[in-house]
Amino acid sequence: ILRRFGFTDEDIKNIDSKPKVYFTNEEIDKCNNIIEKYIGNFNYGCLLFAGRLEQFKGRWENDYLLFNDAKKFSNTPVFVYSQYDLNNTEWDKFFPNRINFTELKLSIREQIYIKQKSKFNIAYQGGVTEASSGGTSKMVSLCPYKTIRENCVRGSKYIFFNESSKII
Numbered sequence: 001i002l003r004r005f006g007f008t009d010e011d012i013k014n015i016d017s018k019p020k021v022y023f024t025n026e027e028i029d030k031c032n033n034i035i036e037k038y039i040g041n042f043n044y045g046c047l048l049f050a051g052r053l054e055q056f057k058g059r060w061e062n063d064y065l066l067f068n069d070a071k072k073f074s075n076t077p078v079f080v081y082s083q084y085d086l087n088n089t090e091w092d093k094f095f096p097n098r099i100n101f102t103e104l105k106l107s108i109r110e111q112i113y114i115k116q117k118s119k120f121n122i123a124y125q126g127g128v129t130e131a132s133s134g135g136t137s138k139m140v141s142l143c144p145y146k147t148i149r150e151n152c153v154r155g156s157k158y159i160f161f162n163e164s165s166k167i168i
Helices: 009-014 025-038 063-071 090-094 108-117 128-132
Strands: 045-049 078-082 098-100 120-124 138-143 157-160 165-167
Touching (some): 025 108, 063 090, 063 120, 063 138, 063 157, 078 108
Parallel strands (some): 045 078, 045 120
Antiparallel strands (some): 157 165
């Protein structure tokens, strides 16, 4: 995106271009209370398994490529949004303590706050999750495309279907 606005490669290397989201005191208080209620501390992660394009609805057959990174955080409590049931999957084994974002009825901004404060985010690549990491949580995304598109965020790890990976 920065190149589209005329920034040079040198500019991009030297400026902090990570997205910043600012929250109201009410959002912060509400989300911190939710984290305290369900987790008890800030040692948690987030999982997002959803695709907005019709061909990527449901479980991706390549999500096994995320398992090595997921194992590092195994048994950490997670907030999760998924288009498919995680019960009896590898994700269920890695993360048995899951809090479903859908059941909490949080706004997107509130979900972003929780993602931003998490230790890690593991997701199907979509842009919002990468941007919401705020550059402070470890971000790992499974990317169906052969190249990174505009909605990538510096500091995020992208794993491609061909089993290669790249940290931006």
